[in-house]
Structures are given as C-alpha cells and as structure tokens.
Amino acid sequence: MTEVLKLNQLTKLFGGLTAVSQVDMTLNKGELIGLIGPNGAGKTTIFNLLTGVYVPSKGDILFMGKSISGKKPYQVTAEGVARTFQNIRLFADLSVLDNVKIAYHWHGKYNLASSLLRLPGYFAGEKKMTEDAVELLDIFNLADKKDEIAKNLPYGLQRRLEIARALAAGPKLLLLDEPAAGMNPLETRDLMDLIRWIRNEFNLTVLLIEHDMSLVMGVCERIYVLDYGKIIAEGLPDEIKANPKVIEAYLGEEVSYA
Numbered sequence: 001m002t003e004v005l006k007l008n009q010l011t012k013l014f015g016g017l018t019a020v021s022q023v024d025m026t027l028n029k030g031e032l033i034g035l036i037g038p039n040g041a042g043k044t045t046i047f048n049l050l051t052g053v054y055v056p057s058k059g060d061i062l063f064m065g066k067s068i069s070g071k072k073p074y075q076v077t078a079e080g081v082a083r084t085f086q087n088i089r090l091f092a093d094l095s096v097l098d099n100v101k102i103a104y105h106w107h108g109k110y111n112l113a114s115s116l117l118r119l120p121g122y123f124a125g126e127k128k129m130t131e132d133a134v135e136l137l138d139i140f141n142l143a144d145k146k147d148e149i150a151k152n153l154p155y156g157l158q159r160r161l162e163i164a165r166a167l168a169a170g171p172k173l174l175l176l177d178e179p180a181a182g183m184n185p186l187e188t189r190d191l192m193d194l195i196r197w198i199r200n201e202f203n204l205t206v207l208l209i210e211h212d213m214s215l216v217m218g219v220c221e222r223i224y225v226l227d228y229g230k231i232i233a234e235g236l237p238d239e240i241k242a243n244p245k246v247i248e249a250y251l252g253e254e255v256s257y258a
C-alpha cells in the first residue's frame with residue numbers, strides 16, 4: 001500500500017493556544033478519509049498546514065514520502081496537493097471556464113516564452129487547455145454554464161466549480177473543506193456520489209472535512225476525529241459513531257446521522 005500522506009506529531013501553536021497537537025495521520029493511495037470534530041477543533045488549521053499556509057511549530061508532513069513542511073502554497077500545489085475552502089474562493093468576476101483554465105496553468109502545457117511570443121505552441125496549448133477545461137466542466141454538469149460569471153452561479157454550483165478547479169491543478173491528494181456547506185439534502189447526496197466518482201476516475205486520495213455527518217458517514221472509508229487539536233479517535237464510520245469519546249466531544253452539538 002502506498003502512503004500518500006503521513007503526518008508525524010504535527011503541532012501548531014498560535015501564541016499560547018495549541019490549535020493542532022501531536023497529530024499522527026496516514027492516508028494510503030486511493031483512500032477517502034474524513035476529518036471531523038467540533039467547532040474550533042483544528043481541522044482547517046491542519047489543511048492550512050498541509051497546503052503551506054502555515055508552517056508547523058513541530059512535527060512533519062510527508063507527501064509521497066517527501067517532507068513538504070515549510071513549503072510555500074504554490075510549491076505544495078506543484079507537488080500535487082489541491083484544496084477547496086470552507087468559504088468558497090473563486091475568481092468571482094471571471095467566467096466559469098476561466099476559473100478552471102487558470103488552474104491548468106499550474107502544470108502549464110506551454111512555456112513562458114511561447115506564451116509571451118504567442119508562438120504556435122501557445123495556440124495549440126491554449127486550445128487543448130480549453131478543451132480539457134470544458135471536458136472537466138462537463139463532468140461537473142457545468143459545461144453549459146461555462147460563459148457565466150462565477151459569482152452569478154447558484155451556491156451549490158459554485159461549490160462544484162471549486163472542486164472542478166482544484167482537479168484542474170492535477171492533484172494526487174485532494175483536500176475538501178466542508179464541500180457540502182450550504183447545500184440542500186439533494187445537492188449533498190449528489191455531491192457524495194460525485195466525490196466517490198472523481199476519486200475513482202482521477203485516481204485520487206481524498207481528505208474531507210465535513211460537519212454534515214450523513215455525508216461523512218456515507219462517503220468516508222475511515223475517519224479521524226479531532227478535539228481541542230488532538231486526535232481522539234480513528235476508525236471505520238460505524239466504530240466512530242459508537243465511540244464514547246466521540247459522542248462526548250460532540251455533546252451539546254446537534255448531530256444527525258440521518
């Protein structure tokens with residue numbers, strides 16, 4: 001089994017606050033893993049550490065066996081890690097198509113000189129990129145919206161577009177931060193199917209933060225539970241549901257497994 005991601009004693013302090021504390025985690029190739037925990041548990045901080053937004057205070061992050069701790073976000077993207085955000089971050093005033101095409105530039109199909117000089121390679125590359133982008137949008141049922149301005153899309157479609165854009169960067173590891181936030185139950189169910197499908201189709205490993213328990217339990221093969229920055233449980237969805245530590249951590253929060 002190939003280890004795609006390994007966190008060794010990952011720790012992040014903000015002043016006196018330990019937001020992430022000695023977290024160990026392993027993701028194997030092709031796994032779809034959930035990261036859950038009450039508000040403020042440190043989930044998004046882990047994503048920010050994984051993507052180079054923050055530098056770990058202690059511990060290490062290994063991606064495909066190589067340390068990526070301390071790398072800049074663009075370097076982490078180039079290594080093959082892509083993410084979506086809790087609060088959607090699209091280029092709001094660009095078209096749906098351009099939002100995806102921008103991400104393709106990460107693994108540019110042509111070099112800077114050919115792009116500046118508009119050499120034949122540039123036009124061929126540009127055409128191929130547009131075709132690829134439209135194909136990707138088609139998978140996400142967004143091809144007919146390709147010329148719309150991103151901010152004018154309904155919320156659920158903006159979330160889909162964000163995932164499409166993340167995939168355009170050609171990741172090996174996809175990090176999804178609350179992909180179902182703000183979606184209705186039908187949209188959530190569609191999204192679950194889509195996440196499972198893209199994992200298979202794009203040969204991905206997926207780590208998913210989610211508050212919607214039905215989504216987490218329905219789609220994830222294994223789950224890590226974080227509370228006050230520490231991993232308090234790890235296991236199969238049924239094990240997690242029945243784990244007293246998890247139930248206690250969630251006491252006072254309304255949890256629905258429906």
Ligand SMILES: Nc1ncnc2c1ncn2[C@@H]1O[C@H](COP(=O)(O)OP(=O)(O)OP(=O)(O)O)[C@@H](O)[C@H]1O
Binds near residue numbers: 039041042044046086
């Ligand atoms: N840049 C920062 N500076 C100081 N404290 C921070 C910073 N970012 C996060 N924190 C704190 O770290 C802790 C973990 O926050 P984080 O956003 O990672 O939690 P979370 O599990 O993603 O929460 P939520 O489910 O509400 O999104 C919180 O106490 C938060 O206030």
